[in-house]
Structures are given as C-alpha cells and as structure tokens.
Amino acid sequence: MNIAHENLQGALDRVFDGIHQAQATFIPQLTLREVGFVTNVSTGIATVSGLPGVGSEELLKFPGGLLGIAFNLDEDEIGVILLGDYQALHAGDEVERTGRVMDVAVGDGLLGRVIDPLGNPLDGKGMPSTGLRLPVERAAPPIMDRAPVTVPLQTGLKVIDALIPIGRGQRELILGDRQTGKTAIAIDAILNQREQNVLCIYCAIGQRASAVAKVVANLREKGAMDYTVVVVAEGNDAPGLVYITPYAATSIAEYFMEKGRDVLIVFDDLTQHARAYRELSLLLRRPPGREAFPGDIFYIHSRMLERATHLGQKRGNGSLTALPIIETEAQDISAYIPTNLISITDGQIYLSPTLFELGVLPAVDVGKSVSRVGGAAQRAAYRAVAGNIKLAYAQFEELEAFAKFGTRLDKSTRQSIDHGQRIRACLKQSESQPVSLLDQIAVLLALTAGLFDRVPLEKVNDAEQALRKAAAEISPDVAERLSSASELSDTDRKAILEIATRALASFQASPDDRSDAKAAA
Numbered sequence: 001m002n003i004a005h006e007n008l009q010g011a012l013d014r015v016f017d018g019i020h021q022a023q024a025t026f027i028p029q030l031t032l033r034e035v036g037f038v039t040n041v042s043t044g045i046a047t048v049s050g051l052p053g054v055g056s057e058e059l060l061k062f063p064g065g066l067l068g069i070a071f072n073l074d075e076d077e078i079g080v081i082l083l084g085d086y087q088a089l090h091a092g093d094e095v096e097r098t099g100r101v102m103d104v105a106v107g108d109g110l111l112g113r114v115i116d117p118l119g120n121p122l123d124g125k126g127m128p129s130t131g132l133r134l135p136v137e138r139a140a141p142p143i144m145d146r147a148p149v150t151v152p153l154q155t156g157l158k159v160i161d162a163l164i165p166i167g168r169g170q171r172e173l174i175l176g177d178r179q180t181g182k183t184a185i186a187i188d189a190i191l192n193q194r195e196q197n198v199l200c201i202y203c204a205i206g207q208r209a210s211a212v213a214k215v216v217a218n219l220r221e222k223g224a225m226d227y228t229v230v231v232v233a234e235g236n237d238a239p240g241l242v243y244i245t246p247y248a249a250t251s252i253a254e255y256f257m258e259k260g261r262d263v264l265i266v267f268d269d270l271t272q273h274a275r276a277y278r279e280l281s282l283l284l285r286r287p288p289g290r291e292a293f294p295g296d297i298f299y300i301h302s303r304m305l306e307r308a309t310h311l312g313q314k315r316g317n318g319s320l321t322a323l324p325i326i327e328t329e330a331q332d333i334s335a336y337i338p339t340n341l342i343s344i345t346d347g348q349i350y351l352s353p354t355l356f357e358l359g360v361l362p363a364v365d366v367g368k369s370v371s372r373v374g375g376a377a378q379r380a381a382y383r384a385v386a387g388n389i390k391l392a393y394a395q396f397e398e399l400e401a402f403a404k405f406g407t408r409l410d411k412s413t414r415q416s417i418d419h420g421q422r423i424r425a426c427l428k429q430s431e432s433q434p435v436s437l438l439d440q441i442a443v444l445l446a447l448t449a450g451l452f453d454r455v456p457l458e459k460v461n462d463a464e465q466a467l468r469k470a471a472a473e474i475s476p477d478v479a480e481r482l483s484s485a486s487e488l489s490d491t492d493r494k495a496i497l498e499i500a501t502r503a504l505a506s507f508q509a510s511p512d513d514r515s516d517a518k519a520a521a
Contacts, residue, residue: 036095038062039077041086044239045283048078048095057137059098064088067118068095069102069240072284079284081240083118101137104248105130106255111199114216114230117241117248122232123216134255136247140306147312149346152377153264153321156192156434157185159364159427162386162444163393164349167377168198168262169310169319173341175326175333176351180363182325184431185349186266187215189323191222192434193264199256200228201265203249206235206242206272218432235272242276250307253320260316265308269325270301274337291336302344333368347371361428366393381481381488382437385445389423396420415453422452425460435468438479442471445493446500454508463507470503 036050046068048060060068060080066089072079082089083102105119107130114123117136121127149167166172166189174182190200202219204212212232219225229252233245246267253263267273274297281294289295301324308322326341333342333350342348349369356363375383399417403409409417426447429435435443443464446452455463474482478492 034097036060036078038089038091038093038095040091041089042283044082044086044280045071046080046082046086046089048080049076051078051095051097054078054097055101057101059100059102061096061098062089063093067102069244071280072286081243081280082238083240083244084238086238101135102244103133103135104251106132106134106252110229110252111227112225112229114232116237117231117233117245132255134251136244136251137303138251138254138307140303141309141311141315145312145315147310147317148376149310149319149373150376151262151310151319152379152382153189153198153262154192154196154437155185155189156436157188157362157429158435158440158443159362159366159429160185160349161378161382161437161440162427163366163390164347164364164369164371165374165377166321166323166347166371167310167373168321169308170347170371170373170377171305171308171322171324171345172371173324173326173345173348174351175328175338175341175348176363177328177331177353180351180353180356181361181431182327182351183211183215183268185351185362186268186323186325187218188432188434189264190219190228190266191224191432193227194222194224198227198262198264199253200224201249201253201263202228202230203246203265203267204230204232204234205245205267205269206233206237206276207268209234209236222432239276239279242272243280246270246273246304250304250320254307257311257318257320258316260318262319262321264321264323267322267324269327270341271325271327271337274301293336297337298340298344301340305344346373360424361430366390367397379437379483380485381492382441382444384488385441385448388448389444392416393420393423393427396423419450419453421457422455422460423447425457426452426464428461437483438474439468439471441482442467442474442496442500445496446504449497449500451497451500451504451508455504456507456509459507463504466507467500467503470499473499 034051034053036048038046039049040047054070056070056073058070060070062068066086067083068080070078071081109129113121113128115121149169151168153166153168154161155166174185176182190202193200216230219228231245231249233242249265253265256263277297277300278293282288286294305322305324308320310319311317324341326338328335328338331353347370350365351363352365355365395416399413403417426443446467452460474496478495481492
C-alpha cells in the first residue's frame with residue numbers, strides 16, 4: 001500500500017514540476033483582432049461600426065459564414081454589400097475582417113460546371129477542383145502587352161460573320177428590346193466554338209432560374225458544356241451577388257487567357273447588373289444622377305470590359321472576347337446605359353423588333369449594327385467573298401423603302417431589289433444551327449456571283465441547303481486554304497462556283513418562267 005502511495009506521489013510531483021517549468025518559460029502572445037458590430041441591416045446591405053483599419057472593398061465575415069464587401073468607408077461607419085442570404089443577420093452581430101479582397105476559384109476543373117460567383121456549385125456535383133484563386137477586381141492589361149485583333153471568332157451566323165465580323169479579343173455589344181433573340185445569338189456563338197479551340201464563359205446576371213436552366217440544357221444537349229463554364233446569379237439572389245457576378249466570370253476567363261487560350265465570355269445581361277448597382281448605391285445613400293444611376297455607372301462597366309483583349313506574344317498570345325448584352329426599351333438605343341456600352345465596346349449588333357415580327361431571323365438591323373474591327377477580323381478568302389454584300393444589302397433596304405410608295409422602277413433598280421431579297425433570304429438562319437466557315441463561303445460566293453438571282457424567292461432556302469450539302473465536294477486542299485490566311489485564288493473561286501452552279505441548276509427558273517413571274521407581278 002505504501003509503495004503504491006509513493007508511486008502516485010512521485011507521478012504527481014513530476015506533473016506539477018512540468019507545469020511549473022512550462023509556466024516559467026511561457027511568454028503570452030497577444031493577437032490583435034479587429035471586431036466590429038452590425039448597427040443596421042437593410043435590403044442587401046448592412047451598416048457596421050468599428051473596424052478602423054478596414055480597407056476599401058475588403059471582404060468581411062459575418063456570423064453563419066455570410067460574406068460582405070466594405071463598400072462605403074465613412075468616418076463613423078462602414079456600408080457593406082452582403083453576398084448571400086441575410087435573413088438571419090441582426091443588429092449587434094459581430095463582424096470580422098478577413099484581410100483580403102473578394103476572390104474567386106479558377107482552374108480547369110470549372111469546365112463543364114455551373115457555379116455561383118462565390119464558386120459554390122449549382123449543378124449538384126460537389127465542389128469543383130481548383131487550385132488557385134484570383135481577385136474578382138483586376139487591372140486591365142497595359143496597352144504595350146496587347147496585340148491587334150486579327151483572328152476571326154466565327155459565330156456560325158452568316159449575317160454576323162459576313163456583315164459584322166467579330167475578332168478574338170474584341171468587345172461586341174448585343175442590344176435590342178425584350179424577346180428579340182439576343183441570348184440566342186450569344187448561345188449560337190458558343191455552340192459554334194466546338195472544335196475551334198475556344199473556351200466559353202456564360203455569365204447569367206439576374207436571370208430567371210428557368211431561363212438559365214433552359215440555356216444549360218441546350219448547351220449540354222449540343223455538347224458545348226465540355227468547353228464552357230456557366231456563372232449564375234439568379235434574379236432572386238442578393239443584389240451584391242448580382243453585382244459581383246460579371247467580375248468573377250471575367251477573372252475565370254482571364255485565368256484561361258493568361259495560359260494562352262482563346263476565351264469567349266457572354267454577359268447576359270448588363271442591364272440587370274446596372275440596376276443591381278443602382279439599387280445598392282441608392283441604399284448606401286450615394287448621390288443619384290441620370291435615371292437615378294450613380295455617377296460611376298460608366299466606370300463599373302468600362303473597367304470590366306477593358307479586361308477583354310488580345311494579349312501579345314510575350315504574354316502568351318491568349319485572347320478574351322466579350323459579348324455583353326443590353327436590353328433596350330421601345331427601341332431606344334440612345335438611353336443612358338445603352339449609349340454607355342456603345343461607347344465602351346468595339347461595335348454593336350442591334351436586333352430589330354420589326355424584323356423579328358416579320359420572321360427575319362436573326363433580326364439583325366444591319367444599318368444600325370457595326371463592327372469597328374471590320375474586315376481585319378475576317379479570313380482573307382472570306383473577306384473576298386463578303387466584301388460587297390453589306391453595300392448591296394444597304395442599297396436594297398433603301399430601294400425597298402422607296403418602292404413601297406408604288407413608284408415605277410427601272411430594270412436596274414428592280415434587279416437590285418431582287419438581288420437584295422435573295423441576300424436577306426440567304427442570311428436567314430434557324431436557332432442553334434450554326435453554319436461552318438466553308439459552307440458560308442460557298443453560299444456567299446454564289447450570292448455575289450448572282451447565282452441565286454435566277455432562283456425563285458420561295459425556293460431560295462431549299463437551294464441554299466442543297467448548296468451547303470454540295471460544299472462537301474470541295475477538295476480538302478481548297479478547304480484548308482480557305483480556312484487559313486491565304487487569299488482566294490481564281491482557281492479556287494472557279495472550283496467553288498462550278499460546284500455551286502451544279503447544285504443550284506435544278507432550282508433556277510428558265511427565262512420564260514421569269515418573264516411570266518414578272519408579268520404576273
């Protein structure tokens with residue numbers, strides 16, 4: 001019994017000796033931690049007191065893992081944009097600094113995924129595998145790091161590739177009234193990048209969940225999700241999430257661009273983004289300006305779209321092409337936000353409700369649309385066959401408006417109108433059916449050569465389909481030259497025209513039939 005007692009006493013002595021030694025050598029370390037408190041919660045924002053060392057746009061952490069961005073730094077309080085569900089947030093809750101700005105996960109693991117701007121998965125597949133994070137707000141590449149836009153980004157839409165060409169690294173605005181096909185054009189452009197070595201980012205800003213689900217289902221059905229990332233902020237999300245969504249999507253796109261890849265990003269649409277920023281600014285008591293938008297509404301879009309560019313050889317030769325979408329009201333393209341975006345971008349594609357109602361799809365108003373890169377963003381062979389079409393089409397639209405007054409027309413004017421009607425018919429295109437570069441060259445060359453002029457108007461669509469099938473007969477050598485930077489030689493032009501003539505022969509009316517048709521008219 002005494003032995004056991006002595007052993008226990010010795011063990012206790014050793015433990016207490018160790019405690020005394022640790023206490024003697026321990027030097028207390030004080031950790032400085034700034035803590036603030038919520039003083040007020042409103043729709044999508046919170047007012048915080050304390051945190052004297054917080055930086056502009058620093059990320060703050062609220063209870064429950066809710067994040068916010070320090071937006072207004074006033075003398076006595078901080079205006080914070082909340083990035084998520086704030087229903088459980090109350091006055092008096094504790095707020096902590098994170099010491100970093102808002103960032104987003106980037107990496108190849110995002111391809112094929114649907115995520116929110118915080119990087120959380122929305123497709124039920126678990127967290128995407130990423131190894132790097134980039135700030136959502138980044139400086140645009142300096143001018144000396146950029147290269148001219150010379151490589152085309154084929155959209156698969158004849159009217160755009162021929163008349164309003166888009167280059168890799170360009171910013172082309174798509175605008176029009178509601179339900180005129182703006183998203184359809186952007187999605188067709190994404191679908192056409194299959195096997196073109198172009199990655200795509202579709203950024204849905206404040207869209208209905210059903211509309212986004214329809215787009216994602218379409219991309220999956222066509223096999224486009226393999227090279228696409230979808231970043232979504234739904235219409236019922238907090239305005240702070242809607243605000244940061246396009247910046248997060250741009251950072252994801254920049255990651256791929258800086259690795260030397262060509263990237264296409266679609267912002268659908270920046271009208272919702274501007275409205276979300278206006279809401280936040282008014283709630284934070286920032287002074288309103290025109291249409292109640294804050295004074296820096298131009299800057300929030302310009303600093304984002306300036307990040308779209310074509311990098312030079314020293315920076316990897318990657319490119320980021322931006323297709324921002326804007327919704328107009330009552331065809332008013334001179335409104336505040338549309339004119340801002342028109343001045344920022346390198347051209348615009350305007351969709352006309354009138355053309356849409358007439359069944360001219362895509363409903364592109366060629367007269368109000370422009371690409372400031374122009375022919376520099378077209379292959380040499382494509383530029384050779386498409387050069388005269390825009391002028392002929394513009395002349396046709398003027399003559400068609402003049403002919404509506406019932407004026408008697410001379411032969412040359414009648415021929416110009418007939419030719420323009422066939423140009424319009426050939427430029428029509430169904431949704432989600434992009435046309436390859438080779439097929440476009442064959443159709444446009446036949447148009448400029450006047451081979452469609454002898455085809456009755458009601459048969460033009462069938463004749464075009466027959467010509468596109470016959471384009472498969474073009475030899476691989478000729479096809480390779482057309483796809484490269486080579487000029488269109490007379491030999492190649494003659495070979496394509498021979499194929500087109502044979503394909504259209506069965507659709508062309510005889511001279512007697514044309515005379516009868518004109519007499520009937």
